[in-house]
Amino acid sequence: MSEDDEDQSPPSDLRSQPPPCSPNKSRNCISSSSSSQTFPDHVLENVLENVLQFLDSRCDRNAASLVCKLWWKVEALTRSEVFIGNCYALSPARLTQRFKRVRSLLLKGKPRFADFNLMPPDWGANFAPWVSTMAKAYPWLEKVDLKRMFVTDDDLALLAESFPGFKELVLVCCEGFGTSGIAVVANKCRKLKVLDLIESEVTDDEVDWISCFPEDVTSLESLAFDCVEAPINFKALEGLVARSPLLRKLRLNRFVSLEEVHRLLLGAPQLTSLGTGSFSQTHQSEQEPDYAAAFRACKSVVCLSGFRELMPEYLPAILPVCANLTSLNFSYANISPDMFKPIIHNCHKLQVFWALDSICDEGLQAVAATCKELRELRIFPFDPREDSEGPVSELGLQAISEGCRKLESVLYFCQRMTNAALVAISQNCPELTVFRLCIMGRHRPDHVTGKAMDEGFGAIVKNCKKLTRLAVSGLLTDQAFRYMGEYGKLIRTLSVAFAGDSDMALRHVLEGCPKLQKLEIRDSPFGDVALRSGMHRYYNMRFVWMSACSLSMGCCKDVARAMPNLVVEVIGSDDDDENREYVETLYMYRSLDGPRKDAPQFVTIL
Amino acid sequence: MAYEKVNEINLKDTELRLGLPGTEQVKEEQEVSCVRSNKRQYQSDNEEASTPPTKTQIVGWPPVRSYRKNNNSVSYVKVSMDGAPYLRKIDLKTYKNYPELLKELENMFKFTIGEYSEREGYKGSEVVPTYEDKDGDWMLVGDVPWDMFSSSCKRLRIMKGSDALALDSAL
Numbered sequence: 001m002s003e004d005d006e007d008q009s010p011p012s013d014l015r016s017q018p019p020p021c022s023p024n025k026s027r028n029c030i031s032s033s034s035s036s037q038t039f040p041d042h043v044l045e046n047v048l049e050n051v052l053q054f055l056d057s058r059c060d061r062n063a064a065s066l067v068c069k070l071w072w073k074v075e076a077l078t079r080s081e082v083f084i085g086n087c088y089a090l091s092p093a094r095l096t097q098r099f100k101r102v103r104s105l106l107l108k109g110k111p112r113f114a115d116f117n118l119m120p121p122d123w124g125a126n127f128a129p130w131v132s133t134m135a136k137a138y139p140w141l142e143k144v145d146l147k148r149m150f151v152t153d154d155d156l157a158l159l160a161e162s163f164p165g166f167k168e169l170v171l172v173c174c175e176g177f178g179t180s181g182i183a184v185v186a187n188k189c190r191k192l193k194v195l196d197l198i199e200s201e202v203t204d205d206e207v208d209w210i211s212c213f214p215e216d217v218t219s220l221e222s223l224a225f226d227c228v229e230a231p232i233n234f235k236a237l238e239g240l241v242a243r244s245p246l247l248r249k250l251r252l253n254r255f256v257s258l259e260e261v262h263r264l265l266l267g268a269p270q271l272t273s274l275g276t277g278s279f280s281q282t283h284q285s286e287q288e289p290d291y292a293a294a295f296r297a298c299k300s301v302v303c304l305s306g307f308r309e310l311m312p313e314y315l316p317a318i319l320p321v322c323a324n325l326t327s328l329n330f331s332y333a334n335i336s337p338d339m340f341k342p343i344i345h346n347c348h349k350l351q352v353f354w355a356l357d358s359i360c361d362e363g364l365q366a367v368a369a370t371c372k373e374l375r376e377l378r379i380f381p382f383d384p385r386e387d388s389e390g391p392v393s394e395l396g397l398q399a400i401s402e403g404c405r406k407l408e409s410v411l412y413f414c415q416r417m418t419n420a421a422l423v424a425i426s427q428n429c430p431e432l433t434v435f436r437l438c439i440m441g442r443h444r445p446d447h448v449t450g451k452a453m454d455e456g457f458g459a460i461v462k463n464c465k466k467l468t469r470l471a472v473s474g475l476l477t478d479q480a481f482r483y484m485g486e487y488g489k490l491i492r493t494l495s496v497a498f499a500g501d502s503d504m505a506l507r508h509v510l511e512g513c514p515k516l517q518k519l520e521i522r523d524s525p526f527g528d529v530a531l532r533s534g535m536h537r538y539y540n541m542r543f544v545w546m547s548a549c550s551l552s553m554g555c556c557k558d559v560a561r562a563m564p565n566l567v568v569e570v571i572g573s574d575d576d577d578e579n580r581e582y583v584e585t586l587y588m589y590r591s592l593d594g595p596r597k598d599a600p601q602f603v604t605i606l
Numbered sequence: 607m608a609y610e611k612v613n614e615i616n617l618k619d620t621e622l623r624l625g626l627p628g629t630e631q632v633k634e635e636q637e638v639s640c641v642r643s644n645k646r647q648y649q650s651d652n653e654e655a656s657t658p659p660t661k662t663q664i665v666g667w668p669p670v671r672s673y674r675k676n677n678n679s680v681s682y683v684k685v686s687m688d689g690a691p692y693l694r695k696i697d698l699k700t701y702k703n704y705p706e707l708l709k710e711l712e713n714m715f716k717f718t719i720g721e722y723s724e725r726e727g728y729k730g731s732e733v734v735p736t737y738e739d740k741d742g743d744w745m746l747v748g749d750v751p752w753d754m755f756s757s758s759c760k761r762l763r764i765m766k767g768s769d770a771l772a773l774d775s776a777l
Binding site for chain 1 (some may be wrong): 664665666667668669670672673674675682683684693695697738740757758760761
């Protein structure tokens with residue numbers, strides 16, 4: 001399960017330049033370019049290398065690289081996993097110049113609002129230049145993890161050919177490729193352990209990619225293809241699972257029926273994570289398979305998802321594994337409270353729970369009563385429209401807050417909310433780090449008092465002292481943003497839509513939130529004054545997105561001129577001809593290597 | 607402007623449907639008209655931005671990724687008919703009331719059903735539609751209000767012949 005997992009550490013690894021060598025430092029820090037390469041230097045370098053290789057956290061590594069030139073150099077030699085939060089923050093060449101021994105790359109592309117059709121397709125974030133550069137520089141590459149990147153079949157083919165030891169491919173929210181690209185990876189990456197396609201758009205090239213895995217025993221540990229909208233060869237899948245003794249995670253797509261899942265489970269009882277595919281039976285048979293028995297045999301399953309095309313009558317089959325579950329994803333299943341309650345009643349160990357709002361407040365109360373270990377809750381709308389009925393409300397959320405005190409992360413779609421409930425949750429759940437509330441009706445006030453939602457969100461930022469990610473909604477005045485600026489000292493990601501009254505709101509945030517990295521705003525009345533007020537921050541941020549606000553071209557040009565290492569993209573739309581001053585969408589981000597050269601026509605880089 | 611992929615064919619747009627306007631679930635894909643409330647705000651600085659735009663669909667709102675909407679989950683129930691070789695599955699949420707459901711069943715299994723009356727059940731018809739509810743009890747379709755039925759029905763069975771008459775008179 002993935003949607004926008006929080007990343008823990010500060011941005012671009014590659015921002016830091018090696019610090020100048022201070023003559024006052026001890027001889028340990030003599031620059032390696034100094035004429036006298038004495039014995040102690042080599043020893044120190046080796047010692048450093050042996051020590052730094054144990055440093056995993058990129059936060060620590062970034063800090064270590066700033067100590068002195070020597071440490072910068074050795075750190076660069078020993079960093080094996082590189083995280084790049086914005087693929088346009090630097091060029092692939094810069095990556096390979098600095099880090100010589102990279103085995104694992106995590107790369108992110110498009111901004112999140114692109115998911116909601118707020119940006120035309122073909123904006124960019126192409127994987128191609130990265131894979132071609134790395135093919136030459138890192139033949140030992142083992143792992144690639146991409147999010148919101150455009151990946152072609154050719155890219156996948158190049159990857160499969162260039163890295164003989166390749167082990168892990170994870171594609172989250174990606175597009176541009178099809179089953180033919182997957183087939184090449186399956187076939188050529190003989191050491192493949194992980195092939196996870198998560199929430200990606202994969203075209204159906206009518207290729208039997210499952211059959212392309214090598215015929216002998218595989219090293220597969222994780223295979224996820226629930227987002228692949230294409231039928232698969234089940235017999236080949238069965239054979240693959242049978243010759244993959246290390247397989248622990250398997251996420252099937254909806255073209256695998258319940259009977260087929262049953263057969264797979266009987267052959268793979270060692271699974272720890274299962275995505276069930278379609279949970280409905282296709283053929284009428286006299287003797288129905290004992291689905292519960294198959295689940296009962298899977299003593300190790302702790303993570304369950306799938307349930308597309310659910311036939312609720314079969315849901316009780318999962319009861320034998322409920323007591324072990326730490327993660328349950330029902331967000332593709334339209335389950336009523338009556339069907340849901342007998343299931344959740346057994347899930348005492350549950351930590352992560354995703355569902356549709358069809359379980360209603362009643363279902364959430366059942367979760368609160370049983371799931372005392374809950375850390376993460378995501379409730380998605382079955383009917384995602386502004387004026388839909390909304391079966392969940394503040395009642396469900398408040399019940400959760402009272403029952404699940406260890407809650408850390410919330411994503412909640414609803415139609416009705418109250419300030420009182422938000423105050424309650426802020427007091428009941430001090431461990432909250434992620435709070436994302438989407439009141440689907442725009443500008444909706446507290447439905448009991450009629451007031452704006454300012455006090456509720458104010459309580460959240462004030463009481464949840466560990467909060468790093470916040471998404472707000474409902475009727476909000478500048479006061480809410482005043483609270484954010486005053487109390488949101490750890491906030492790194494902020495999402496705002498249809499909120500605020502004036503520039504002051506955005507100013508409060510830009511001036512008050514020192515850790516802000518990612519700012520995404522849409523349809524809010526923030527203009528030039530607000531934009532200018534944040535100029536002291538933009539080099540310390542990963543990106544700023546503002547669409548359908550009140551920005552003028554002139555102001556954006558001024559910002560671009562004043563900040564040469566900031567790439568200021570204005571993304572237009574068709575009928576802007578009359579009003580060239582108006583900025584439909586602003587997307588700006590820092591970059592070490594200047595503006596990109598692959599910008600499409602509808603993007604203007606100022 | 608909704609930035610949908612050009613290649614995607616929105617079949618919903620070409621679908622012929624009979625039904626009262628406003629009864630169909632409007633999917634986000636139909637948002638071709640984008641409300642440019644932002645432009646209005648920008649062009650006249652003095653204008654209060656407090657009045658919300660008219661209630662046409664807004665692009666990308668609520669912020670739910672399209673794959674979640676496309677695959678919008680259905681809740682299937684199995685429908686079997688005595689003597690029929692294959693069972694079918696239907697999504698109860700696509701029907702608003704009993705007449706709609708029964709008509710669909712008639713089409714699916716090629717039978718005709720009599721009129722339902724509370725006292726006499728489906729008197730005079732060759733088949734009787736029954737369902738299993740969440741408690742495991744077999745009930746006659748139509749006995750409870752529609753909403754209660756659609757949320758508690760686990761499977762449907764169209765009974766025929768003597769079984770049907772026996773059940774019918776028993777109920």
